[in-house]
Amino acid sequence: MNVKQPQVASDRLQSMFRQDAEGMIELLHLIVARLQRGESVTGSIDQAFRYAHSIRSEASFLHYTPIVEAARELEQVLRRCRVRGDIRGADVEKIRSAVVAVEHAFTAVGASSGGGMTGNGRTVPISLLERPLDRMQLNRLRQSRARGEKLFLVRCRITEEPAMIAPRLFLIVGNLEKSTHVVDTLPRLDGSLDGVDALEALCTVAGDEKPIRRALTVDAVEDIEIQALDYDELDIRMPESEHSGALPGVSRVSVDIDAREYERLCLHTDELVYQLREVRQREARQLKSLSRASQVRMALGEKLARVVNLTVYQNSCVSARELLEPLPAIVRRLARDSGKMIRMQLSCDEVALFLPVADVVRNAVLHLIRNAVDHGIESPQQRRKKGKPEEGLIAVIVQDEDPYMQLTVRDDGQGLPAPPAGKTVWETISTAGFSTARSDANVSGEGIGLDAVRYSIERIIGGTVEVESKNGAGATFSLRIPTGDRPLRVLVVEANQQYTAIPAAYIENTIVIDRLRVSRDADGALQYPYDGHDLPLRSLHKAGISAQQGELHGLLLQIGESRQLIVVHRVIGIETVLRDAGTRDRVFSQGVDRTVPLFLPLRYL
Numbered sequence: 267m268n269v270k271q272p273q274v275a276s277d278r279l280q281s282m283f284r285q286d287a288e289g290m291i292e293l294l295h296l297i298v299a300r301l302q303r304g305e306s307v308t309g310s311i312d313q314a315f316r317y318a319h320s321i322r323s324e325a326s327f328l329h330y331t332p333i334v335e336a337a338r339e340l341e342q343v344l345r346r347c348r349v350r351g352d353i354r355g356a357d358v359e360k361i362r363s364a365v366v367a368v369e370h371a372f373t374a375v376g377a378s379s380g381g382g383m384t385g386n387g388r389t390v391p392i393s394l395l396e397r398p399l400d401r402m403q404l405n406r407l408r409q410s411r412a413r414g415e416k417l418f419l420v421r422c423r424i425t426e427e428p429a430m431i432a433p434r435l436f437l438i439v440g441n442l443e444k445s446t447h448v449v450d451t452l453p454r455l456d457g458s459l460d461g462v463d464a465l466e467a468l469c470t471v472a473g474d475e476k477p478i479r480r481a482l483t484v485d486a487v488e489d490i491e492i493q494a495l496d497y498d499e500l501d502i503r504m505p506e507s508e509h510s511g512a513l514p515g516v517s518r519v520s521v522d523i524d525a526r527e528y529e530r531l532c533l534h535t536d537e538l539v540y541q542l543r544e545v546r547q548r549e550a551r552q553l554k555s556l557s558r559a560s561q562v563r564m565a566l567g568e569k570l571a572r573v574v575n576l577t578v579y580q581n582s583c584v585s586a587r588e589l590l591e592p593l594p595a596i597v598r599r600l601a602r603d604s605g606k607m608i609r610m611q612l613s614c615d616e617v618a619l620f621l622p623v624a625d626v627v628r629n630a631v632l633h634l635i636r637n638a639v640d641h642g643i644e645s646p647q648q649r650r651k652k653g654k655p656e657e658g659l660i661a662v663i664v665q666d667e668d669p670y671m672q673l674t675v676r677d678d679g680q681g682l683p684a685p686p687a688g689k690t691v692w693e694t695i696s697t698a699g700f701s702t703a704r705s706d707a708n709v710s711g712e713g714i715g716l717d718a719v720r721y722s723i724e725r726i727i728g729g730t731v732e733v734e735s736k737n738g739a740g741a742t743f744s745l746r747i748p749t750g751d752r753p754l755r756v757l758v759v760e761a762n763q764q765y766t767a768i769p770a771a772y773i774e775n776t777i778v779i780d781r782l783r784v785s786r787d788a789d790g791a792l793q794y795p796y797d798g799h800d801l802p803l804r805s806l807h808k809a810g811i812s813a814q815q816g817e818l819h820g821l822l823l824q825i826g827e828s829r830q831l832i833v834v835h836r837v838i839g840i841e842t843v844l845r846d847a848g849t850r851d852r853v854f855s856q857g858v859d860r861t862v863p864l865f866l867p868l869r870y871l
Contacts, residue, residue: 283324286625287333287372289842290317294340294365296839296857301358309859311353314361315344316718320629321368323636336371340364399450406449410470411497415447418475420467421491422482434486435465441481446471496611529755529771530825532582535575536752537868540850542568579752583618586664586671589628590614593635597660600639607646607657608639615666622753622842626727627673627745630719634675634743635660637716642679642741652738654678673745682735692733696720723747726856727844754845758838758855758862759821761806765862767853768832770840772823772867779803779818779833794820794831802830806865823867832867 297314322337343360347353399407410417420442426434439455442448452466471477475492482490546553546568553564594610601608619627643658650656658678665672685694696716723729728748735741756767779794784803787793792803803820820831843853845864854861 280328283328285621286324286629287321290321291365291369291372292839293317293841293856294368296841298358298362298365299839301353301361311344311347312717313721313856313859314365315341315348316721318344318368320718321372323632324629330371330375332371332375333368336364336368340368403449406447407470407497410447410449413472415470415472416474417468417470417495417497418446418478419493419495420469420478420482421464421489421493422487423464423489424486425463425488426486430486431462434484435462438465438482438484438487439467441484442467442469442478445477445481526771529769532578532752532754533769533771533866533868535571535578537866538571539568539575542571579620580618582753583620584624585614586617586619586624586673587614589619589624590631590662590664593631593662596632597635597639600636601643604639605645606639606643608643609657609659611659611661613662614664617664617666617671617749619671619747619749620753620844623727623747623749623844626722627747630723630745631662631673631675633716633719635662638675638677638679638741642677642681644680667746669748669750671747671749673747674742675745676740676742678740681737681739682733682741684737690733691735692720692731695733696731726854728854752845753842754853754864755840755842756853756855756864757821757840758857759806759819759834760836760838761834763835764807765838765855765858765860766806766834766865767843767855767862768821768823768865768867772825773821774824774829775822776837777820777822777831779820779831781818796820796822796831799829803833804830805833825868 294314294317297310297317300310318337318340322334322341325333325337340361343357343364347357347361407417422438424431424434435453436455439448439451446469449468449470451468453462469478475494478492479490546564553561556564590612593612597608597610638660643660644652644654646656649658661674661676663672663674663676665674682691682695685691696719720731723731723745730746732744732746733741734744755770757770757773758765758767760766777796784792784794785800787800793800794803795801801822816835819834819837821834821837823830823832838855838857841855841857843855845853851864851866852861853864
């Protein structure tokens, strides 16, 4: 029997889930609108199924039961449409109602816990491996490693009466301290021990685990687990000095800035670097005629612009190590739930990803790991029959290959089915509707995760996936992720049957244009009254906009004191896209499932 500790998710995972779920629910509403218009029915159903599955999978891991149940109901409605191969009027209403139910469940879970979705506002680790170490503990680990000592994670359960649990815990830890170097314990004995019936200890010892087992030979101690760890599984680098930075004793400063202002800041620093580079390239001859002092000022301005731009984006990133650190604990829980023995190895180069890209990568890796646990790694009995160790292995390796990150997920399980002639393994297993799920599958759900992985990695963030598999010897997934992409929130619109994305940070309002109120100024340019002023009325296209049919919408754009109205036929919706720093003027929109032009009003206002 294994020690079962409370499943309390970290604030980091909850925050990521909130961001993911909010975005996917918003996209589900967009898909419902497309279905109501009869657009792209098959593709829309497949997209909605991916989002519903992702929401349910993540909510299941975080134990948000109302969200899981609502998302499962949505999956069932969508699955019936996929199996039947068509969609009827009543189906659209059922899908809409199911999406609303998911949204209500998501809102209710957040509200019942004060918006934090945990109910207590604290981060309670489910393992010592997820709790950050302080400076003294880091020093102990570094010294133990230098002495050649081995590192162990110890778990046990206390079966005493509640009043005797605390004395028993003190006895166990005291025994461990006599024969090992105890780095940390969970719970820590200097805090409350109410409701505690289990212990985790991180300790080092010269030699094997025998001294640890002797220390745990105490009455009422059961379910003992001793796990050997590699020091590389813990980040034992020293933190930054407490006296670094501009202020003594302050190592980090937080700035509270409105989200729209932050998005504008990112766009403005991008544009500043771009415009200065354009001046340098187009006016090279004139720049050479400037005085030496002016040339130095120009070069300094370019350097400062690059530094500001880099600083803004470096503070919008998360390291791959921080992103993937929870994986060993996740694998342990999944292994326990599936009755398997699985060890995980995690190796990370120092690579940074923008947060929206990181969220996509995290979801993809979770899908791959769930599939490996459920469908790849065999049970201990099956592995013994095949001559394998009872304990399976999942390895996640991150390598920096700037401007890409190479992420490998490898397992030593039973491998993947052989593909049909003329197809690769990846093409086969990532086809919509393909499933390796068994009737008793209990981790990865209906087996559609690889379809979602392919869509998110290849279509949303422009990465690639390669798969190698050998029957009986496991599978290796190699993900190549671009690291230069930048997040941008946009409003997707349609004008003259063409889609365009506009940075949402510049849009103050959207209105319906009354054709009877359109007039011309003294120069003959179109204008429209708004808020007591006549504002320029412009089109996204040089040819203007067809005003013969349908409703017209105006987008109020504002930068500083400059305002104008952009006329479009239809507003599709707001979404977050990823902008390649090298491809400035096009982005991929999930809402319309295609690459669209990016309109940058900063250049025109």
